Amino acid sequence: MKKGIYSVMLQSVCVIFLMFSINSCSNDTVTPAGPDANTVSGTITFADTNILRTGGFYDIGVFPNPSTPPAYWFGPPSSNDTLRYTKTGNLYTATFKLKGVSNGSYVVAVGFRTDTQRDLIMGVYGCDTSHSTCFFDPQRISVTNNQGVENVNFISWADTTKKVF
Numbered sequence: 001m002k003k004g005i006y007s008v009m010l011q012s013v014c015v016i017f018l019m020f021s022i023n024s025c026s027n028d029t030v031t032p033a034g035p036d037a038n039t040v041s042g043t044i045t046f047a048d049t050n051i052l053r054t055g056g057f058y059d060i061g062v063f064p065n066p067s068t069p070p071a072y073w074f075g076p077p078s079s080n081d082t083l084r085y086t087k088t089g090n091l092y093t094a095t096f097k098l099k100g101v102s103n104g105s106y107v108v109a110v111g112f113r114t115d116t117q118r119d120l121i122m123g124v125y126g127c128d129t130s131h132s133t134c135f136f137d138p139q140r141i142s143v144t145n146n147q148g149v150e151n152v153n154f155i156s157w158a159d160t161t162k163k164v165f
Contacts (some may be wrong), residue, residue: 003052025088035148038101040141042152044083044110046081047129050159051085056114057156058083058122063141065105066102069144078106092158101148110156121165123156129164 003084035041040062052058061077070097083094108125123129126139157163 006163012104018032035149035150036099037100038143039148039150040079040101040106040108040143040152041097041148041150042095042108042125042154044085044094044123044154044156046085046094047123047155048157048159048162049090049092051092052112052158052160053109056112057111058085058094059111059119060094060098060108061111062098062101062106062108064143065107078095078102078104083110101143103143103146105142107138107140108152108154110154112160120159120160120163122163123154124137124164125152125154127154127164129155129157129162 044060047121059080060083061080063075063077081096081098083096085092085094109121110123112120112122114120124134124138125141127134141152143149
């Protein structure tokens, strides 16, 4: 009789151990809601295929919103990064995620920085790729309560002869 009780107890312990083992192998992950704090992210779609591979690099930045546009083009960005583009068919795109963007209002722009440190503005969020008046009063994005901003998607020139500024 004692052997039967020990056998049942051993089976029960094995079943409990097996249940804990299976549960601990669960692949449940918690996905945070929304973008990372203090980030600005999106996708740049290049309007042409004349990507420059020498002489400089494509860059994206967020510029603090000054009181007199277009003064934001003459100061440093609050955050910037080099764009790494990909080609799918005949379309070049680049995704970006700028980090460390403090609360505030910003203009987002794509540029080409030449090896001689000359900055060419190739595209601006909220504007088209022409020399329009939008360039002097572009759409702004706002980081509020340290919440990130995503889907900042816009079109930019790749060909530096078509720069907007």
